[in-house]
Amino acid sequence: MNSPLVDIRDLRVKFSGQRTVHALNGVDIALSPGESLGILGESGSGKSVTLKAMLRLLPPRRTTVAGSIAVDGQDVLAMNADTLADYRGKTVSMIFQEPALALDPVYTLGHQIAESVIRHEGCDRATARQRALDMFERVRIPSPARRLDAYPHEMSGGMRQRAMIALALACRPKVLLADEPTTALDATVQIQILLLLRELQREMGMAMIFVTHDMGVAVEVSDRIAVMYGGRIVESGGVADVIKSPSHPYTRGLLASTVHGAMRGTRLEAIAGAPPSLATAPTGCSFAPRCRLATPACEGAVPPMVGVGPAHVARCIAVAPAAA
């Protein structure tokens, strides 16, 4: 195996200010070219912070970052402003939950896409505009030539999301980061966007990290799933392994408490309690206070990742490791 495209090791992010939050407490991610990783977690689990750290989008004054992030052989945390500007949009691109906030309201969509292409590839405006048109066709925006001259507010939610995808992919990034891009969309539109992302990811051969709180959405787009809790990855593995045979008590609880049709008339197995506040860095397993299997040993030290199957690991001392 050659070195992965994305190699994140022991990433720790602490926010200080009025309140201290230990948002990430040791995250490791390795992603191969063309691979699609779904990060599943609840609010405050650190899933969005992980993506933002990869693009250095966190407020520098209030954030302490430790660990390492390497993407395509480059050390992201060591980049200066120029290198960072080259890297954003060219190597790694990101799409957000709310395109209305991510797009610039005072420029047409065609202008914004062309601007990005000119910045990264140094081509002339006509070529850049042609690329914008190609991208609009790829994301299947109806009457694309006309829509290039539209402003973001003139489009519906689903079309804006498509336009943002076109902008993010215009310079053919190697990695696409997607932060809940379909959460604000209606059900019939959400599935269209998910299928579009899956198709573009495959066609363009790019790697993708897709953050979501919705298990079904993660299943639709991911090759692998990483489950986050309290600023750590608690389980990761192939999508079928994690969904069909979850190992970590949190993943099991999450699957059991996710409502689906067959559960009618039965009582839901809710996980008691609430997610941790992360005001102090958790010294042991951060799920221990809510876990039925917790023992004093769980609070003592951070559990190591244990192999529970082929390429399937869980951070729990109560799960039996697979026979190596």
Next chain:
Amino acid sequence: MSAPSAAAVAAPESSAQTTPPLLSVRGLVKHFPITGGILGRKVGTVQAVDGVDFDIAKGETLGVVGESGCGKSTTARLVMHLIQPDAGDLRVEGRTIGLNLTLRELRRGVQMVFQDSFASLNPRLTIQDSIAFGPKVYGTPEREALARAHDLLEKVGLDPMSFGRRYPHELSGGQRQRVNIARALALQPKLLLLDEAVSALDKSVEAQVLNLLVDLKAQFDLTYMFISHDLNVVQYMSDRVMVMYLGRVAEIGPVEIIYGGARHPYTRALLSAMPSMDPAKRTMEAPLAGDPPNPIDPPSGCRFHTRCPFAEVVCSTRVPDLLRQPETAQHAVACHMADASSGHSRAGSGT
């Protein structure tokens, strides 16, 4: 744009022959004007709710599903009279609002829980005061109101001694939503309107609150109108389900029929747009193309015809009535394909 005749309305055929349904809604209409320009002239109308009929029988849960702009939240607000309907008839246990039911009586019998747990609590009141506020307004003595607030906090799983004197910002989202539920129950209502009440909660907390809602319903003999965009949750909670599209009812019926044998093409599309939970059975094709149309200028005839794979000429020219299905009287569909006399080529073929 005539409202469907009363005979066409899907009322549950239960023992309701003599006792009227808990809530009965007929021909409910709400259009919001859009003003523009410096003179604030009316430039358009949002047809938020446009001729909605339904009943809720005592003790049942009616789930309401639909995409944004379909009018599900507006319907709930109209039932509560938080906004005034333009037209329509609202009855609670057979009594009409404005005629022989005062607004005060209505709000005592019907209460609502909103999606945003923070915005719906007064930030300057402790949570016990928030819960006791309603009863005090309705004449309960201070001490008794507070005792009831404590009792309700305990019922929703929050220790009154440690939580009662806290302010909303000191609670988590799940805890705040429990407070909102307790407050809604403080006036001992018969009907609770739950408008996306669990949608903002994390999955692990959502399950706790759903369990609580199920328990409270049995304990206090409640009736729910459960509005959500989450089809899984609606299936879990509801006895009957109403599917709305752009201000109208597309289909209404028992939960097993809506989820197992829906007849409206929109209901089917909505269900097949649910992400798969099985990695081996991923969705291969989106059931519908495009976004829902704008309710400012909705399509003519059947409002779904612009996105419907089976649309014919009749669909764009005539509004389909919400017709009871011959197989199950509780099941009603507003689609020309389900109406043998509509002239649609697939009418009556059972597709």
